[in-house]
Amino acid sequence: MASPHRNDFALIVIGSGISGLFVALEARHLGPVLVLTKGSIDDCNTRWAQGGIAAAVGPLDSPGQHLADTISAGAGLVNEEAARVLCYEAPARIHDLVTYGVAFDSLDGEVALGREAAHGRSRVLHAGGDRTGAEIETALSAAAMDPSITILDHTLATRLLVTHGRVTGVEAVALQSGATETYAAPNVVLATGGAGQLYSHTTNPDVATGDGIALAFDAGAEIADIEFYQFHPTALRVPGVPTFLISEAVRGEGATLRNARGEAFMRRYHPLGDLAPRDIVARAIVAEMRADGAESVSLDCTGLQSVDLAARFPAIFAFCIEAGIDMRRDPIPVSPAAHYLMGGVRTDIHGRTTLPGLYACGEVACTGVHGANRLASNSLMETVVFGKRVVEHIATGEGGSATHHPDAASVRGPDTAAPAHRDLQHLMWEGAGMERTGEGMQNALATIARWPAPEPSRTRAAFERRQMTVMASLMLHAALARTESRGAHFRSDYPAADDANWRKQQVFVREA
């Protein structure tokens, strides 16, 4: 591919998951768009999404009910203005995705709607059964083969360029040649996804190292809700087999979690049983595993006679067969794994960050719609609802930025970096995982302080270790300060919610 002229772009998008590609497609009328992505185009979280995308499109549903479920899942911290935008604009964004070629599954001529935990209605659209993310990524990638979109793959964004307080471009390394380039544009959109690689067990692919959050933090943008990390309760746990998500939709179809003694235990923990909110299910599983001295619990689909499991969940079914498990007959061994980051670069409802010229959308952003805990399948929808708004706002030419949070705390980033990915993953799994304690987090921060200075090397691995160390440090600071339990943040030394002191967001900004 011919090298693009470095200053010819109306917009630079970092990331090629659903957020990045959707923004690029929507922005074509603004002028040439550059997409930088550090792996191949489909190397992203999006591709692995299974369950689907939430929108109140069913006859018995309404955006108001979707909003009520979203607020309830978020444990008191949902930004209601942003959540209203999400739920009321969701049906129109489904229409956009269909226009871009996403074929959602149907049943008897009507769109098929799945049910997932903490949704009061069946409102989760899916595609290719449980290959929703792959179907979306394939459709958007094909649509993005457009003369007005330049995609540079294997290109690592390493720095946001800031001139007089405004983001004016991106420094990036072409990973195959090692060459460093700078690209200028009046607007930059961060669409770099999540950070599951911070943890030893994760459903996220290896690109999910939180780069965008560290890039934005270094550039001076505000970071919010970073202590809230969602662990998915049910990832396949078979020794020697990679971690693989077993979607909540399997429980939505009626599968039951059982402990090592065969007991269906979830009703003991929550009236919604197996469809209780994710954090409750994840901690219940950990408690049962601990009580039984087991490495996993079982997800039992064997009673689901009316569901054709191979047709409804083709990806899960195939993966399980590869691992020697026939889910029609065998219970599936599962345990929790790091899955989704609720917090991120703080934005307003137009996707503006607190830095002029810098927008963020998708998992890297914190719009506040998830509060302390994400409602299943709201994340894919958030990417397109706010992706659309980013482009609409850029088109107005108003510019500006999100207003600064009145209580943003200045913090110093670490001046060290993890010696190896696995050191950091182990540190975070033990120190800031599903159950946290003040002592554990203090120890983790002390370990980070003892690590060596970041390597000057421009390799992707060295860069990611530094970005992940920044993320880990921010997450530990935030989780340590929050002396309560709320949503996905659980502290065994402060097991109750403290609404009087903590029904509020924590926001950090780099010390000037």
Ligand SMILES: Cc1cc2nc3c(=O)[nH]c(=O)nc-3n(C[C@H](O)[C@H](O)[C@H](O)COP(=O)(O)OP(=O)(O)OC[C@H]3O[C@@H](n4cnc5c(N)ncnc54)[C@H](O)[C@@H]3O)c2cc1C
């Ligand atoms: C296994 C799994 C199942 C899921 N199931 C669902 C579901 O059913 N429903 C739902 O709503 N959500 C689901 N999610 C969450 C959802 O998939 C993600 O939140 C969403 O896809 C994020 O999209 P994104 O575009 O923001 O990020 P991603 O799709 O992760 O894309 C990020 C992009 O940024 C690139 N990038 C990162 N850093 C850099 C850098 N420094 N330089 C250049 N490029 C960079 C990456 O290479 C990638 O292309 C699931 C997630 C996983 C992992």
